[in-house]
Amino acid sequence: MTFEAMWRDLHPVGRSASSGGYNRSPWTSAESELRAWFTEAALARGLELETDGMGNQVGWWRPATPEAPGLPGVLTGSHLDSVLDGGAYDGPLGVVSALAAVDVLRARGFSPSRPIGVSVFTEEEGSRFGLACLGSRLVTGASAWADARERQDRDGVYLGDAVADAGLDPSTGLLSLDDVGCFVELHVEQGRDLVDRDVAVGVASEIWPHGRYRFDFSGEANHAGTTRMEDRRDPMLTYAMTALAANKQARLAGQRATFGRLEVAPNGTNAVPSRVTAWLDARCSSDAGLAELVDAISRQGSERASRDGTQLSVTAESVSGSVVFDPDLARDLAGIGGWPIIPTQAGHDAGILSAAGIPTAMLFVRNPTGVSHSPAEFAEMADCLAGVEALADTLAKLAS
Structure with missing residues (x-):
């Protein structure tokens, strides 16, 4: 399935008919539909799917004949939840682009020497329970479930109850990142740096505290x-x-x-x-x-x-706190396409994984308006496809 087809599938999920914005809060019907969509997309590609007790997911493309068994994997992906009345691109662009990049690599005949994983982390925005990047925080140990489960949303619902009502159980375990060697997250740019530079793709240098x-x-x-x-x-x-x-x-x-x-x-x-x-x-x-x-x-x-x-x-x-992405990795990736290296003021799961000691990088796709966390958030299809190619080139370099 092409990037365009996947994007059409996601377009109506959780969308407000009045504002055109998205309300994809975690552990709601919209989020469950998105999780089911990702499950189907991963299995259709023959990826080895893992879903943990919080709803975090990873689909692994395992090497058929690894040159060196046991090499750490290359993880990519993003999130599917949104802020209240948010835009379509913040999060989902990284997930859809990651799946499309796997398709591109296979079409090129690329055979990875190490596993490539496509991930979805839950409650990245913190829009429901007030703690941003909750899924990746729990997976990396930056936050503890015993504390997180007592958080309440605006309606007084406890996080522990919301997760249970969604049919999930954290006691069954969380994703393990022990075998992840690096993480690359593609994201729509939340600003106008790339617009001012007149380029479609950039590489992140840091995240502001x-x-x-x-x-x-x-x-x-x-x-x-x-x-x-x-x-x-x-x-x-x-x-x-x-x-x-x-x-x-x-x-x-x-x-x-x-x-x-x-x-x-x-x-x-x-x-x-x-x-x-x-x-x-x-x-x-x-x-x-x-x-x-x-x-x-x-x-x-x-x-x-x-x-x-x-x-x-x-x-x-x-x-x-402040996050400085692996500078050597950023320079290597920027050199693939001559992409600029730019900072970001927005938080991301990539920042949590970087703080946990995993070499991490981010790719940004140009946003012509610079508007984000709003129904006006946007990226041109040509730039989205350029992002897919950039991510595919990046994964090919890291998984070779």
């Missing part, structure tokens, strides 16, 4: 009409000023700070709220810069709270 922080603002609920402005203890005001402070601090430092999610109680039109909970996404070019940015925002929020008669507590829910 980033984190998610919960800001809990508490005050006093009261009547919106009868309560004088000077008598209010309004946490919404404290939040608003903190959001403005985040914007200013990030701009001054040349970094990134975003409050993109908000919960208000009691959430009434005619009531001063008693509580506002907001989530900050912060990203910086260095670990020290990230700590300084979050500290500055928290400090200004606390100072504002003291003036408003409110309180603020800050909790780090998910923090990932």
Whole structure:
């Protein structure tokens, strides 16, 4: 099956008829359909399929006559879940391209000397349970199931229950990466670097450190009409000023700070709220810069709270340090096609595997708008096919 045919198969799964965006949350019906699609695609290619107790999957292309039995494998792939009302390309492009690259290599008559695996990691976005790259974190041991299972989604569903309801059981085991020698993830670019360079494919140099922080603002609920402005203890005001402070601090430092999610109680039109909970996404070019940015925002929020008669507590829910991909591997891969080496501010499973000590690289495919995590996310078909060829060339080099 061609790349185009596979892309058509995935196109309607989890897509909103109103916005055109995707809601492919893990351990839901849409995600189960995607997992079934990958199972069928892997088995149709004769790949040796592994599915673990979390829903992580790998389809292995084993050498018929390995030149040196026991050589570590080459793993590729990405994820199939999405952010809320997300785009079509973030994640699925890497999975479909990996399957298509296997087809290309076979059409070329290529015979790998070491295993090639096509992987799908679950809950990469962290959109449901708040911890990005959850599947790869559990597989590498960066997070423990005993802790992760107690996480709750927006509806109060525990992760352990969601996984069980999907017919999965982590006690049966997780994928082993002991026999993986390197990992290459293809991904749509989340930015305009390749557009500015006028090239279709790039290689990643690093991932900026980033984190998610919960800001809990508490005050006093009261009547919106009868309560004088000077008598209010309004946490919404404290939040608003903190959001403005985040914007200013990030701009001054040349970094990134975003409050993109908000919960208000009691959430009434005619009531001063008693509580506002907001989530900050912060990203910086260095670990020290990230700590300084979050500290500055928290400090200004606390100072504002003291003036408003409110309180603020800050909790780090998910923090990932800086990742520098294997520089020798990046240079080798960039040399295949003369591709540029560029940084990324977005987190990926590749970063988790790299932090676990696995030599890791990433390929990016040009995004003409630079928009991501949105229904407007896009890549031209010609660039997608160029990405498939680039990935096939990369796998051929690494598996020879």
